[in-house]
Amino acid sequence: MTYPKLEIHLPKLHHNAKMLVEMCRKKGIEIVAVTKVFLGDPEIARTLVEAGIPMLADSRISNIKKLKEIPVPKMMLRIPMLSEIEEVIEYADISINSEIEVMERISQTALKKGCQHQVILMIDLGDLREGIWEDEADEIIEKIIALRGIRLVGLGANFGCYGGVIPEKHTLEKLVEMKKRIEQRYGIQILYLSGGNSNSLHLIWENQMPEEINQLRLGEPIVLGKEDVYDKTIEGLYDDAFCLFGEIVEIKTKPSVPIGKRGVDAFGHIPQFVEKGMRKRAILALGRQDILLDGIKPKDANVTVLGASSDHLILDITDAQEAYRVGDIVELKMNYGALLAAMTSAYVAKEIIRQPDKKEKGKFQ
Numbered sequence: 001m002t003y004p005k006l007e008i009h010l011p012k013l014h015h016n017a018k019m020l021v022e023m024c025r026k027k028g029i030e031i032v033a034v035t036k037v038f039l040g041d042p043e044i045a046r047t048l049v050e051a052g053i054p055m056l057a058d059s060r061i062s063n064i065k066k067l068k069e070i071p072v073p074k075m076m077l078r079i080p081m082l083s084e085i086e087e088v089i090e091y092a093d094i095s096i097n098s099e100i101e102v103m104e105r106i107s108q109t110a111l112k113k114g115c116q117h118q119v120i121l122m123i124d125l126g127d128l129r130e131g132i133w134e135d136e137a138d139e140i141i142e143k144i145i146a147l148r149g150i151r152l153v154g155l156g157a158n159f160g161c162y163g164g165v166i167p168e169k170h171t172l173e174k175l176v177e178m179k180k181r182i183e184q185r186y187g188i189q190i191l192y193l194s195g196g197n198s199n200s201l202h203l204i205w206e207n208q209m210p211e212e213i214n215q216l217r218l219g220e221p222i223v224l225g226k227e228d229v230y231d232k233t234i235e236g237l238y239d240d241a242f243c244l245f246g247e248i249v250e251i252k253t254k255p256s257v258p259i260g261k262r263g264v265d266a267f268g269h270i271p272q273f274v275e276k277g278m279r280k281r282a283i284l285a286l287g288r289q290d291i292l293l294d295g296i297k298p299k300d301a302n303v304t305v306l307g308a309s310s311d312h313l314i315l316d317i318t319d320a321q322e323a324y325r326v327g328d329i330v331e332l333k334m335n336y337g338a339l340l341a342a343m344t345s346a347y348v349a350k351e352i353i354r355q356p357d358k359k360e361k362g363k364f365q
């Protein structure tokens with residue numbers, strides 16, 4: 001076996017997707033599964049579709065291309081670059097948009113191809129990433145309606161990505177009001193009200209989700225069983241569908257504070273140390289090229305991360321239950337950023353687990 005290794009447990013992902021689909025369906029909400037954290041891997045995506053996910057989305061067209069054979073609509077989750085419009089039309093059915101220049105080009109290209117491309121117009125409700133301001137809405141919608149190569153199928157918003165804004169009921173009600181006004185004024189039907197990402201899920205649990213919101217775009221809750229507002233595992237979901245394993249290449253007892261004149265570390269930071277005396281440390285053969293240092297935690301809560309360079313992760317194993325030896329494997333838990341890094345690192349082997357473990361059989365829906 002090759003290490004570092006990322007295990008991807010398909011039955012657990014199937015379970016998470018199915019539970020979320022059922023939970024949202026009760027509120028009249030369809031889930032668009034966001035595949036970017038697993039780089040649009042088609043086998044993982046297919047598992048989610050088999051669990052009842054009706055649409056897939058990704059921010060990169062190269063990932064969406066990999067999903068070509070999966071028979072559900074695909075959504076392009078980042079405003080298309082002018083340079084990729086041909087491909088967006090070819091591989092995605094829907095894209096999110098905010099720039100009239102982009103939509104004009106999409107329309108022209110779609111007409112040339114003899115097709116129509118669907119558009120969700122993003123409205124910035126305060127997080128300050130993508131989206132139009134409400135006061136530009138009429139001007140832009142009039143222009144969109146005149147474009148024959150595109151069809152305005154939805155309004156969308158996004159939260160928690162740049163500004164860290166947590167959507168509230170009144171925030172999403174703005175989207176609902178806009179939909180009603182636009183439908184009336186222009187005599188069109190807006191099919192989707194795309195109420196955000198995982199940061200909007202809490203409104204369902206709190207019974208605060210406006211009824212008209214009928215779509216959420218979810219990534220983290222499916223893959224890690226959590227979201228950031230409550231910052232804990234969602235009841236009934238698995239938080240270990242993705243597990244990272246590293247191999248120990250050195251174990252030594254050393255002082256806790258470096259010896260000698262000190263400057264910056266390999267990443268330009270001046271590291272700080274706390275005097276704790278002699279500590280037993282292990283080096284894992286993986287590093288910042290494979291993970292996000294702030295985003296990992298050893299599964300054994302008695303083991304702590306001391307630091308990392310590009311290819312070495314240093315752990316304090318003084319208080320570990322297990323008597324680790326060189327060659328042993330240590331399991332690490334990851335947050336979203338760390339998972340994204342591990343998936344993206346060419347140095348991390350990916351192993352897909354297709355069958356539930358014997359002891360877990362029967363637990364999966």
Ligand SMILES: *Cc1c(COP(=O)(O)O)cnc(C)c1O
Binds near residue numbers: 034077196217221
């Ligand atoms: C990444 C992304 C999502 C998914 O976010 P999660 O927090 O993982 O659910 C949804 N919408 C857009 C526009 C995104 O870029």
